[in-house]
Amino acid sequence: MQPIVIDTDMGVDDALAIMLALGSPEVELMGITTVAGNVPLEQGTRNALQVLELLGRDDIPVYMGAVTPLERMPVDAHVVHGLQGLGDAELAEPKMLPTGRAVDYLIDEIMTRPGELVIVALGPLTNLVLAEQKSPGILNCARRVIVMGGSLWCGGNVTETSEFNSYADPHALRALIQANVNLTLVPLDVTQKLRLLESDLAAALSGRQDEKATFIIDSTRSVIAYEKEDSDFSGLYLHDPAVVALIVDPTLFETKTIWVNVETSEERAGQIIIHDEGAEGAYPVEFAVEVDVDRFMNAFNRRVLGAITE
Secondary structure, three states, X not given: OEEEEEEEXXXXXXXXXXXXXXXXXXXXXXXXXXXXXXXXXXXXXXXXXXXXHHOOOOOOOEEEOOOOOOOOOOOOOHHHHOOOOOOOOOOOOOOOOOOEEHHHHHHHHHHHOOOOXXXXXXXXXXXXXXXXXXXXXXXXXXXXXXXXXXOOOOOOOOOOOOOHHHHHOHHHHHHHHHOOOOEEEEOHHHHOOOEEEHHHHHHHOOOOOOHHHHHHHHHHHHHHHHHHHHHOOOEEEOHHHHHHHHHHOHHHEEEEEEEEEEOOOHHHOOOEEEEOOOOOOOEEEEEEEEEOHHHHHHHHHHHHHOOOOO
């Protein structure tokens, strides 16, 4: 069983990723760290606590992280995830409280399991860079750092060139790439192939009135509404669950080392610049470049939606 820590800005697909992790016996979720991104830090932390309690996992600790990006002004994704970050879902006030500080926890948890722990980053990378700055070399003591972020060739989902996480804290992504850690990025080029159709979601949860099914339906409603208006797509992309799936079953993905750097200017914040191999000012990074869509969707449907698919 692979121990993991999820670092999250706790929007709708972040919640689905946590559900996938908890529904996968291949991984053990040791803790959750929160970062400002889709929603402000306090709201994201509250969301994480609520989702864990909904899933009956109040044994998993939550740690609060960075309130703002390293250098730029904060941005959010309320237009996609709703004002509270979990769409239209209404969850009870959490009984749990945050346990401590994310940066200290990341350092301690990695050192408790040197060479074993995988960091799963689903939001801006601020917490990870702050941990590396406080304890230089700490991320290289993790087994891997796997990130949902960036765009290679397909264009962005915030600007024409930039994906949200890379746009929200481009300085953090650039610093992490330059730190030369054992890093894998899962970019939009792959995650936008993982499409959960509104009709398939409704069919999978038809007739169910349990709290988990109600949460999934209510939380995804705002994302689906946004996608319909933005791109005439009746569904949602499973960006963050893709990162968990890469740990659960690496054979789902094809990866490739690409030499890149990250643009930090306001005009092109978060754009990944692709260079020739060995180019000056570029760094080798492993990217997921292909995914077995059918196998991924079957696994997601079984483990998160509870649907039996062939």
